[in-house]
Amino acid sequence: MKIALLGLGTVGTGVVDVLGSNREKIAGLTGESLTISHVLVNDINKKRGSGLDGAVITDDIEKIIEDDTIDIVIEVMGGIERTKNILKAFLEKGVHVISANKDMLAEHIDELVETANENNAQLLYEASVAGGIPVIHGIEHSLNSNQITKVMGILNGTTNYILSKMTIDGWDYNRALDDAKEKGYAEADPTNDVEGIDAQRKIVLLSRLAYGRTVDIGTVPVSGISGVDITDIENAARENLTLKLLGKSEYRDGALSISVEPVLLPSDHQLAGVNYEKNAVFVNGNAVGEAMFYGPGAGSLETASAVVSDLINAVRSKDSRHKNFAPDAPAAVENGSGMNEYYIRIKSSGADDNLPAVLDELSIGFSRIDTESDFVIRTGPTESSRIDELKQNDAVDVAAAYQIDGVE
Template sequence: MKKVKIALMGLGNVGRGVWMILNSNKEEIMKRSGYEVEVAKILVRDINKKRGFEVPRNILTTDFNDIIEDDSIKIVVEVMGEIEPAREYMLAAMDRKKHIVTANKMLLATGGDELFEKADKEGVMFNYEASVAGGIPIINGINESLTANKVERLYGIVNGTTNYILTKMEYDGLDFSEALKGAQDMGYAEADPTSDIEGFDSQYKLAILSSLAFGTKINVEDVYREGITKIESIDIEYAKEFDRVIKLLAIVKDNDGILDLRVHPTMIPENHPLANVNDSFNAVLIRGNAVGDLMFYGRGAGDLPTGSAVVSDIVSILRSNIDIDNLNPVVKNNLWKKEFNAINEINSKYYIRLTVEDRPGVLGEITSVFGGMNVSLKSVIQKGIESSENKVTLVLVTHDSKEVNIHNAINSVCNLNSVYKINNLIRMEDFT
């Protein structure tokens, strides 16, 4: 059995998962790859740190040069996170003809082109399955299984933390802060959960997926982003009245070469497969013009699911024969030039919740404003008196409307003396 030496950069949650899989599934990996995989070096910040599992001390190092200068190390696995020094280290490793596996979604979404170009120049493999949706093989699914298709739509629940929070709000009746605290207690959310709950994590992942699925360069700034911090329990209850659930949905639609790219809370039909993706699970639904709808589902985070994707990328490199000179399987993401819609240009149905004065004529005033802005209302729900101040909740659901018209209508409605507050606006998706 041939042996190959690899190095890990990072030994946090994902690094631990990689280490455990390489050791516990050693025989399976050898038979499926044709190689015995030896972890020769692991780059860490602190060699003396207690880790809760056994790692030989002699393979731990705090010096990146121990990896870069060892020509026997053929594959470098980056699971450090953040942009620097991960970017610098991967570029330096490729200079030395070392193949790269990474789980770094932030770096790929913001600076992936530089890494792809470097891998192309040096003739090395650059795999990144673990950067999106943990253990779900979505990157290879797009790169290999869907190459015969023109992708028309992509919808994803790609952040386990926010999906867990929304699930707890829906099924356990928790408010947002309680559900967030539960996610932190479970280890799904960080002490600072901003990247998850404000949608940044999903934004990075959608930029990566969209670039692959639609064969075009996408900057993360092209993706409209909105988090879940404005979702209240009352919105969850209204969604149920419309036979819908609320998910933080990543959406891409190709409209004759113009892409809608957005991440935001979305009300979706309760009988749709994505509506039943709960807790910390992830799912990605892709619509191809030949294959129709395909859905990839599984654990989107965690040390072992993400570690599984990393090890799969290692095996993929080994199966490609790492000794071949000038191996260059890097996927090009600049096959076509696409334009991007600003969020104001999209069309959608909308749920709008307002607090208004409880008196005759108020509903007529509001519906008149929306009609004047070319927004057609599908339904209106009015609840009873909320307080001694004669305030009531009014919920509007629109037909398909242009977003700019919705915002123009809302701005005009806000000027009415009878309207106290626009509490929330949530887009609705029917997957047509």
């Protein structure tokens, strides 16, 4: 079978490596000889490694789209609108598509699935969420016996690295960010990672699949970690709580709550022990209860593991009559309706004596966390609207407010 590889960057190179190293096993599983026949690159003059002998290396996508011998396309080139149109052109020809492109899929997966299903093509995208962790396949093919009620994941290695350095080594945010850049975990412009935009795309893709509803990315509130103060990490540690940036969603009675935000977890929660660049996704289902998938969220071979797994599965099921999963309705997003505990730090002032009264007025029950400065509390179960009101109250200066989740 002939494969076109669109993109030969970190992941594309990994795909070539894995197909080479594990050729014999893959041939045994698929019963097919898989050949990369075409590679789309930006610079056709750049020197390439081995593993691509005989492949057409081109910067002309039209040439690849027009070639009728291609069975499967692997897209690891990035980009949104143009890339979507390219993949649509392949799907319209009945070519199977494997994509690692979360940015594009979070916007356009439903459109692409529709085209795929009209043309009996498969669209697989394991590598788009949490790198090498098989969570897309896990939700779709292993926890499929469950009605899933909650998904909660550490979906971004850059921010998890930074928060781990702050938590474990006591570094402040800027030092941890600089270190992440130096180690190659953060890009020169880290905005998409540290502001939670990358995680937002992933929680959209996970939630769509988990609950069987389309999810409009515009409805997902995002709060990143650039404002996290080491003080709050230290205060929380005294309560055995650990701060993690989570993509998080719950689906109950037909209503979806979904967000990306820093959340405090009990330090003995499975997700709290996932550190540095690792990712993990926690899933609650009505039969399995709690399950978690853990592993590498990025990396060349690591992400290629997911891409090549999709490739093997696409080849093995190419004669299947089953269509790609397509949600039949949009999710009704209702954020802020649930009750949660919160950690809140209020800046100290002469008015401290009034704080309990203010909290009492808002019906926010709390216990005080002992700290050297500031007024720090852990609330009882509280509606998020109460926390919003507190933030807007002119009499208090809320320096930090984090939801506490995972408490049994």
